[in-house]
Amino acid sequence: MGGTLRFTFLLCVASQMLVYYLMPSTVAALSLSSETDKLALLALKEKLTNGVSDSLPSWNESLHFCEWPGVTCGRRHMRVSSLHLENQTLGGSLGPSLGNLTFLKLLMLRNLDLYGEIPAQIGRLKRLQDLIIDINKLEGEIPIELSNCTNLKVIELYHNHLNGRVPSWFGSMQLTWLNLGFNNLVGTIPPSLGNISSLGAMSLSSNHLGGNIPHALGKLSGLKTLYLDINNLSGEIPRSLYNLSNLQSFVLVENKLSGSLPSNMNLAFPNLQYFLVGGNQMTGIFPSSISNITHLNRFDIARNAFNGPIPLTLGRLNKLELIDIGENKFGSGGAHDLDFLSSLTNCTKLSYLSFYMNRFGGQLPDLIGNFSNLVTLDISFNQIYGAIPERIGQLINLTSLDIESNYLEGTIPSSIGMLKNMERLVLQSNKLSGNIPLSIGNLTILSEIYLASNKLEGTIPVTLRNCTKLEKVIMSINNLSGNIPNQTFGYLKGLIYLALFKNSFTGPIPSELGNLEQLSQLFLYSNKLSGEIPNELGGCSSLTILRLSKNFFHGNIPLFLGSSIRSLDMLDLSRNNFSGTIPFILENLTFLNYLGLSFNNLYGEVPTGGVFSNASQISLSGNNNLCGGIPQLKLPACFRKHKRSLKKKHIIISVIGGILISFIAFLAVHFLTGKRKRxxxxxxxxxxxxxxxxxxxxxxxxxxxxxxxxxxxxxxxxxxxxxxxxxxxxxxxxxxxxxxxxxxxxxxxxxxxxxxxxxxxxxxxxxxxxxxxxxxxxxxxxxxxMPNGSLENLLHNNEGSENENHSLSFTQMVDIALDVAHALDYLHHDEEEVVVHCDVKPSNVLLDQDMVAHLGDFGLARLIHGSTGNSSKDQVNSSTIKGTIGYLPPEYGAGGLVSSEGDIYSYGILLLEMLTGKRPTDNMFYENFILHKWCKMKISETILDIVDSRLLVSFAEDQTWIVENNIKECLVMFAKIGVACSEEFPTQRMLSKDVIVKLLEIKRKLRDD
The missing domain is CATH 3.30.200.20 (Phosphorylase Kinase; domain 1)
Structure with a gap:
């Protein structure tokens, strides 16, 4: 017993002595490790802040680094375990010293404006569990060294500029959360992601991913959130995904997915809250089984091709807040198409209801007033008729109401004034009549009002002055009359767009419009307005478009149009009674692309500078006493006074004398250089x-x-x-x-x-x-x-053209397309030898002073004997043709024979480039996603999504005008020609003669409108 006690005592003494002797070295080691973290943080600060001393000021020697903001250390080793910085404008990058923080478990660097690449040294952080570097500007590929971080559970790198592919090696990690959305990732979704059995949430939104959704993702049985939206995914949704019974969010909007939805949606996704597949190419009937998914909160199948009846059982979805079934093929135009609304009134949380651009008929029922929580209601572009129910005024939470392009008639109910939260009111393109109700003035936070293309009468209510937040007012194409009220629009200081054209307004332009400093576009044409243009209008210094044509204005063209309003892009004063001379100060309008002065009483000399230097940008016809100008106008020369003529003669004599002296000097040089060859x-x-x-x-x-x-x-x-x-x-x-x-x-x-x-x-x-x-x-x-340069210059920045401010109108675009089609038709059919151009592209289409297109650059052209150009021995193998990437037809890349169909393919791409403003080699196109497929996908209802924004501006009207005047139909026709010409197989492409017929049809429609 005593021996045991003695041994225990000696052991304790030895242990204490060991601790005593080892203590200094252990403390020193801990101190050394801490110093490593401190130095790493200081080096990291230098990179994160780009060396700006004012950033992260608390990271200094006055505090222990474990007390620095955003830094957390472990208690045991005093090593950095967490680095959490967010919502600062540091503007730096990630330095390699990050890899020295080897005890780091959490790295969160959110919204710091960081750029550069993720350093490879991040792979040294073996203890890292959460990697969150989102809402920055990081670029480059996701480093493979990250695969060394075997403890990683969370990877959030969304909202950066990362490129490359989604790493397949993610499949070997045990992640619970993966978010790579809003980057520039390309390629396909790797099937190996299906091996991450622990994954609960995955987002690859807003990238450039293509191909099919891997079937292997159906193995992620624990997945609750799946976001694959806004990519280029194609094919059908794999049936294996309908086995993911734990899914709560299923988001695939804006892809190219096809196929239909299963009939047993409630069994596939019993826990579903978000089901969003809008903006695809899906078909089939409405999945009525969703009525049994009791947790459903948001349902979006818009912008597809679904059809069939809407089930009357949707009222079971008592948690539903959003339903969007717009832009499909629902409805038949029948009286009972809207019966499903009765059921939906039971969805008391519903705040967003949209079924625009379908075929729904019937009347809008009174029960619409029961949707008391609605914030957005969009029923536009259907076939709904009857009156707007008075009970519409009960939707007091509405901020946006859109019932455009239906067959609604009767008056605008005065109860509309009860919608005091309304910000956007769209009633245009119906058959509404009567006066605009005075109660409209109660909508004091209204920012946009669209009443165009109806049969409204009377005057503009003065109560509109109360709507001081208005930015857009569109009341065009009605029967409104009387004076444009004074002391109404002057209160709308934020007004940007005012369209009152095609009415019967009389009287002068209110001088108070000059108070609208932010007004950008003013359309008053086709009325009965009179008087002079008030000088106060010069206060509208932001005006880009001013159209006053087809009225009874008189007086001189005011000088302020060339001095105070310098940003004008379009000025149309045609078909009035203006007199006097054309002010030379209008030459100063450097942004002006169109000036209409035709059919007035103008006289005198036409300027030659600025917009006047291009005949296609000005309209002067109907003024019989004009003279001078550029030669293309073919106006008579202006009469000059004698003194001025003498001065001109002196100048001419001086110039001729200078030329003679130069000529004599040139001859002398020629004779003195006798050694040159003849x-x-x-x-x-x-x-x-x-x-x-x-x-x-x-x-x-x-x-x-x-x-x-x-x-x-x-x-x-x-x-x-x-x-x-x-x-x-x-x-x-x-x-x-x-x-x-x-x-x-x-x-x-x-x-x-x-x-x-x-x-x-x-x-x-x-x-x-x-x-x-x-x-x-x-x-x-x-x-x-060719003074107007190439089509390439006009489409893309106008570089090198004499007319650098010119942008094509749609009419000019059709004319150019027709010119090139005529040229190709001549080459392919009107010669004994068929000529294949082999390099049709915008830079080889040249424009003369009248904007007539000429096909040029025949350096690659090939002659083929025989009018058909098919089986001749003289045909050339396309492997010898070095055309331009993007315009070369697919068969040339495979070594096929040169043919006229190859030119037609290039021509089709040219047409699509004109329409979209996108080169076929634009960064948005890759692999199988090409310009042709993009346009083919968007033809019809979504055509305006791909049309070049500059082209839409050239119409100088709102989208209702575009629809009203068949412009949209013409755009679709133009796109269809381009797509038909650029089909993959030569035999499927249009013939040049058929192209000409279709383009002439478009011209006829445009002319008729």
Whole structure:
């Protein structure tokens, strides 16, 4: 017993001595480890803040680093276990020192404006469990070193600029949360993600992912949240996903998914709260079984092709807040189409109800007033008739009401004034009549009101002045009359858009409109307004569009239009009674793309600067006493006083004298340089009277000066010049003979153009094959100069065009498309030898002073014997053609024969580029997602989603006007031509003659409107 006690005592003493001797080194080790974390944090701060000393000021020596804001340390080792910073504008990057914080478990760097890549050193954080670096600007790929962090449970990298693919090695991790949404990830969803059995939530929203949804995702039995929306996913939703019975959120909107929904939705997803698959290509009937999914909160199947009846059992969904079934094929135009609304009144939490753009008929029932919690109601673009129920005023929570484009009639109920939360009221394109109710003035937070295209009468109610938040007022195409009320619009200080056109308003323009400093677009045309334009209107300094045509205005064109309002893009004063001269100050409007002055009483000299330098941008007809201007206007010369004429003669004599002196100097230089070779001239291939030498072209282009350079192509450069004895400017295409294929290109182009004559082909004047002053071979083609540059320049920034402010209207676009179609039809059918251009693209479509299009650059052209161009021995294998990526047809890439169908494919892509403003090589297109497929997917109801925004602006109207005047139909027709021409298989493409017929039909519709 005593021995045992003695042994125990000795053991305790030894233990205490061991602790005593080891203590200093342990403390030192802990101190050293802490110092490592401190240095890592300081280095990280330098990177996070870009060295800005004012950022993270508390990270300094006055505090222990464990007390720094956002830093948490473990108690045992005093090492950094958590780094949490958010909602600051640090603006830096992630440094490699991050990898030294090896005890880190939580890394949250949210909304710090960080850029750069995620450092590979992050893979050293073996203890890391939560990685949250979202709402920043990080780029590059997700580093593979992250796979070393085997304890990771949460990865949140959403809302960055990350690229590359979704890593397949995620499948070997035990994640519970994966969020990579709102990045630039490409490729397909890796099936290996289905191996993450612990995953409870996954989001890959808003990327560029394509392909099918992997069947393997159906193995994620614990998954509650799945977000794959806003990608390019295709194919059917895998049936395996309907085994995920724990799913609460199923979000696949805005993809290209097809197929139908299962009939047993309630069994597949008994716990579902969010089911959002809108914006796809799905078909089938409405899944009535959703009525049994008792937890359903949001249901969106809009923008698909579903059909069939809407079940009358939706009222069981007592938790439903949103239902959107718009833009489908529901309804038959029958009287009972809206019966389902009765059931929905039991959904007392419903705040968003949308069934726009379907085929619903019937009357809007009185029970609509029972939806007391509705915030948004959109029933536009249907076939609903009858009156607007008075009980609409009971929807006191409504902020947006849209019943556009139906057959509603009767008056606007005065109860509309009870909707005091209303921000957006859209009643346009119906058959509403009577006066606009005075109660409209009760909507004091209203920002947009659309009443256009009805049969409304009377005057604009003065109570509208109470709606001081208004930004858009659209009352066009009605029967409104009387004066535009004074002291009404002047109170609407935030007004941006005012459209009152096509009514019967009389009297002057209210001077108080000049108080609207933010007004951008003002449409008063086609009324009976009179008087002079008030000078106060010069206060509208933000105006971009002012249309006053078809009224009875008189007086002079006010000078303030060229001084106070400098941002004008469109000014239309045509068909009035304006008199006097055209103010030269209008030349100062550098953004002006259209000026309409036709059919007035204007006289005197027409300016030549600014918008007046382009005949296609101004309209002056109907003013018989105008003179001068640019030659294209073909106006008579202006009479000059004698003194001015004498001054002009002195100038001419001086210029001629200068030219003579220069000519004598030139001859002297020529005779003094006797060692140079005599340069032979080349015979003209097109015009026997026009023979040019290298010297002629050298002089014509000012020595091929860079100031005369107008473009650079694959085989050479194009210069502007002028030749003696030739009227008008010329274009000289100088071949770079060091470029492989340039000589063949020269021969091909001369051969092709030398024998062809058509108004829509670039006219060749001559070819020059000679030697330059250094004795080096020189080859050039002389062509008509096209002052409006290429279609490429007009579509994309107008670089290099003399008319850099010009943007195409839809009418001009159709004309250009028609011109090119005529050119191709001539090449393919009107010659003994079929000519295949092989490089149809916007940069090879040139525009003359009248905006007539000419197809040029035949350097790749091939001649095929026989009018059909099919089985000739002279056909060329396309592997020898080096066309332009994006415009080359698929069969050329596979080595198929060159054919006229190949040109038609390129032409189709050209049309789609004109319509969308997108090049076929735009970054948004990749792999199988090409311009053709994008447009084909959007044709019909969603056509306006892809139309170039600049083109929509050129209509200078709201979208109702576009629909009302068949513009939308014409846009669809134009898109269909482009899609039909660019089909994958040559036999499926349109013939050029059919293209011409369709384009002429569009022109006829536009002209009729």
């Amino acid at each position: 340069l032979p001239s080349s015979p003209s291939l097109q015009n026997e009277r026009l023979r040019v030498t290298y010297g002629d072209l050298h002089e014509a282009t000012n020595g091929f000066s860079s100031s005369n350079l107008v473009g650079v192509g694959s085989f050479g450069s194009v210069y502007r010049g002028s030749l003696l004895n030739f009227e008008g400017p010329i274009a000289v295409k100088v071949l770079n003979l060091e470029t492989r294929g340039a000589a063949k290109s020269f021969i091909a182009e001369c051969k092709a153009l030398g024998k062809m004559k058509h108004r829509n082909l670039v006219k060749i004047l001559t070819c020059c094959s000679s030697i330059d002053y250094s004795g080096v071979d020189f080859k050039a083609i002389v062509l008509d100069f």
